[in-house]
Amino acid sequence: MKTKVLTLAVAAALLPTTSAWAAPTISDLEARINDLESRLTTNEQQTQQAESSASAFEFHGYARSGLLMNEHRTGATDTGPYMTAAGDLGAPVGRLGLEDTNYLEANLIHNRKLDNGSSAFFKIMLADGVETSNDWTADDSDLNVRQVYAQFSNLPTFTGAFENSTVWAGKRFDRDNFDIHFLDSDIVFLAGTGAGIYDVQMSDDWKANFSIYGRDFGSVESAGTDVENYVATMNNHIGQWQVMFSAMDSKDNEDVTDDSTATHRAKHGLHALLAYHADSFYGLQDGWSKSGVLIGSGLGAQLKAIGSDGNLNDDAKAVRAFTFGVKDINKTWSVAPALMAEYSQDRIKDNDEFKWGTFNVRVSQTFTENFEMVYEGSYQYMDLDNSVSSAKGSYYKATISPTLKLDTAAGFFERPELRFAVSYVDWSSDLDNYSVSTATGASTMGNGGETLFALQMETWF
Amino acid sequence: MKTKVLTLAVAAALLPTTSAWAAPTISDLEARINDLESRLTTNEQQTQQAESSASAFEFHGYARSGLLMNEHRTGATDTGPYMTAAGDLGAPVGRLGLEDTNYLEANLIHNRKLDNGSSAFFKIMLADGVETSNDWTADDSDLNVRQVYAQFSNLPTFTGAFENSTVWAGKRFDRDNFDIHFLDSDIVFLAGTGAGIYDVQMSDDWKANFSIYGRDFGSVESAGTDVENYVATMNNHIGQWQVMFSAMDSKDNEDVTDDSTATHRAKHGLHALLAYHADSFYGLQDGWSKSGVLIGSGLGAQLKAIGSDGNLNDDAKAVRAFTFGVKDINKTWSVAPALMAEYSQDRIKDNDEFKWGTFNVRVSQTFTENFEMVYEGSYQYMDLDNSVSSAKGSYYKATISPTLKLDTAAGFFERPELRFAVSYVDWSSDLDNYSVSTATGASTMGNGGETLFALQMETWF
């Protein structure tokens, strides 16, 4: 009896908050823990499954869509970042407030991962671009597949220099393309169908990519021509420096003829890029900048979209320099200047000579978490001589754009943006009727001095 | 020794089901609880991640696809809800059993949500509609992007009247469009490219939407024309009442010319809708109904698809009334009547005059959880005078459709439906060779008196 009393006393001491006779025993708790463990194990498996089926698919995209109206309350369709006479040469101006197209890229991605860490990545990109504001655009649709490729990473049998490399084949935009977003211009846009390998470790600080891309000049289906251009590229990242070499070969290109064809269509091309990717804004904190130079000859004289232009002279020569950066000045102001300039000669016709330079600056002024004013000024100088006629002059644009965002503090590249924009564009009248193309009836810039009103959405994710 | 015996006795009392020497201690349990807590914390994070990556993407759609055959065992391609002579004016008839098209809308949605509750929503809609039954339809494809837009909700800096409002820009179908599904007709279909704001709280019971939509008459790419129409809309919800005003402006529309163009093409338009959204079936429980009237002039005389038709006279006038509803009579029977009628004059040509009215009723009779019979009767009266010639008469349709569903108890709007349908359609012979269009060779209704057999899938999700 003494023992029993004592037992109760002990139990009461251990479970002070419940009445002695209703108190859960250790065995009760153990049963509940057992139950929890088994439920949690099941739940962990289900979570795993949900996670893996959710991560097997990814949806990413870019889109812009909106209205553009001029001061005469009519549509403005020949505007855009390549609206100037030099636009045919790939000379961009600041894009803000000039775009009328509804353009989108929708990426559907399938991921597969093995337990050993190796993985396969598959991407389809659907893209479309139309001017029309209508909702049913079957007659105007440009919907097409811009990318379809697969790549492997972390293959266990890839060792040594290849340990962290990625191999791919198919149709794609090269992974290491980069752009000046504000000009809607890539620095290099290497794309097409082929195969390659990324991130071969050449030495401690040196990684290299190797690839072969095919391009078509014209097309079997639409133009009845089928001229292939093969582009071999070695792209090196050495610390913050990038050095990229491309050579191209298009055996049948000299046989193509059309209205404004090059004097002697090139069969070969060389292209090089030297760039510096700085993690500061020209030495200042809270920013970054990129600068470099591109040179090319023959088919390589199309400096941006490497190997994509067959209408180049066999002794075409071009050189382009660029620099751009982004800097947060304080919590309110940020600035993003960009400069791009090109000189080319014997580009299409013998003795043609083209010079252009663009300076653009975008500035943002934050007012609230969701609202900022964005300003853009753009200037382009052109001195163009297509061997038959020449023109020289300047293009100016000024834009002011009240902008809504989810989080203005996230900076220039936070999207979506919903924006209203008013722009004034003008240019030297000498440029009005000039065209780089010598084809009869080639389109020109027309007259400047226009005010443009834009309502636009832009997003990427 | 007494103490030891006692200790064992106490332990035995506390853990009666396990042998004394294997009994878990509180410390054992604590260790297991610690372990559970840490596993659960990890699992909660993974669940969060799986949930957020799963909810970042949404897939929604609408589709119908099937075969339509007439009693001569040949395809029936000029049938459909707009098959009558008045169909060119937007006069629909009951759709059940008449549709031969394979039509689909696929929505790809990206959601982004910040911790402060604000969110961004991005939608792409791909759509296609083809007649052909074949599986490879590249030559017939109408695949296009009907919507691409972004919108923000719950922005923290939107306060007061704007606290619950949503802002958007891009190409879209207006959020508040609504339709009579059985007639395949929207009451209003406001769509295009622009920007707007929903749910501005004007007073306790009054919310308003404001928007500007651009539309193109013709298109740059396919028709060489580029006439923009700008539509400004204020759409009010006051309790169960909806009052919507639209004004439109298309400066260059008068310059367009074509075969059957309006006498004096309108440059402006006004449009109004008054509607009542009842949560009862005309006062009866277990149902709902919607009724209203639309009026428009000039470019606003296209009463449904606001601002989408440029071929309207500058003094075109139109008025349309509608009422429809759905009522579950009992567990077996449900009924959905619909009435729509329009009067318009000086619509396209001076002195033209068009009257039409459609009465449609769809009835469903549930047999099992998965099977129901659906019946549809449709009648349309037309009195049409295009200023050159006139015709008057009636159209009749009766359809019976055995239908499979996952859950018939879920009502008229539960989908998918797999259906077989037999329809008989006939009309007054006066209408056979009549066309609203005065263009030479405009298509007509042809002869009536046809039996149609349909196999069809319809779904939305």
Add this chain to the structure above:
Amino acid sequence: MKTKVLTLAVAAALLPTTSAWAAPTISDLEARINDLESRLTTNEQQTQQAESSASAFEFHGYARSGLLMNEHRTGATDTGPYMTAAGDLGAPVGRLGLEDTNYLEANLIHNRKLDNGSSAFFKIMLADGVETSNDWTADDSDLNVRQVYAQFSNLPTFTGAFENSTVWAGKRFDRDNFDIHFLDSDIVFLAGTGAGIYDVQMSDDWKANFSIYGRDFGSVESAGTDVENYVATMNNHIGQWQVMFSAMDSKDNEDVTDDSTATHRAKHGLHALLAYHADSFYGLQDGWSKSGVLIGSGLGAQLKAIGSDGNLNDDAKAVRAFTFGVKDINKTWSVAPALMAEYSQDRIKDNDEFKWGTFNVRVSQTFTENFEMVYEGSYQYMDLDNSVSSAKGSYYKATISPTLKLDTAAGFFERPELRFAVSYVDWSSDLDNYSVSTATGASTMGNGGETLFALQMETWF
């Protein structure tokens, strides 16, 4: 006092690792368990939700994309598995190293499941195929919707023979189509728009499918013709045997006329397949094989793509035999031979007569977890007489293809594959200028003796 000492002693015995005064009590543990239980319950619900929203959508696809170059460093666009003169009759050769197209199928699937186990499945298939290597293919795009259908499974009111059956309607590839992947040829490819039911249990070992598919010969939109062909099929699986009967009816087909039309275009057709699906490689383990015969007359003489060809004579007769299989010989070597042969007469023109037979073998030799060599040899014999002219001869191809995969041990059908391939193709010169078509200017094989270099990605998932 003795009791107190004893109590402490007991407590110390139970909680040896913590100091007596900080020891958690049972009540502390209970509180933590309560907390865990409630957190876990919440987490289980969230997992459920994440799982169900993740499983509501599925993304599946097939794609191949790559470059093909001949020894003259130009594109090779008339190659492919149907490149021979007999290709127009559906005679394939081994595909490895011959394909220049960028082809993809992207399936977007929506699943819905009720608690009673019944489910709805909805699928859209987008597909595209282009030759061009360029990234922007709007002018060449063949993007189109090949499938859009819905189906129900496990409907609770489907009992008896229908208990495990699946009903569907819409546009689709038949579920039970199967192919010789190495030849890029289906054995049967039943597809179109219609409705049907799968897996009706006729007896213990016998399941049957019933379907009606519509097909169009020509099309309303692109060709101005609208000739429907209706195909009714019964497809039986009896153990490992498959017996399939199709009858077709196309009332208006005799009225179509074109350049190379059949002598008397068929209005009806019959088609049958007898196949044996073995789970061994002709009796050997570690493999499987399929063998069978197809016969058809009239519109049924298109033996593969049932009912898809309207240009067949009313007394066309065709018979085709096939056998193929896959066998893993050891850890290094696997082999996949395939044989297909067809005889047809009065097929298009009275008195035409076509014989062809293809033998193909693909062999894989595994080197590492990620690398294998794949070899393919292909031979085709043709004896072709289109009633006007005839040709006879052979086609040969040999391919060697170094191939990267995530896991070579997973066998022939593991994808993605990234491959390089070198092929040599040649054929009898008698075939060079021969065409099955009697139309003037019909394309021919041209000259043989070509070396082809391929870089290609292929995947499915």
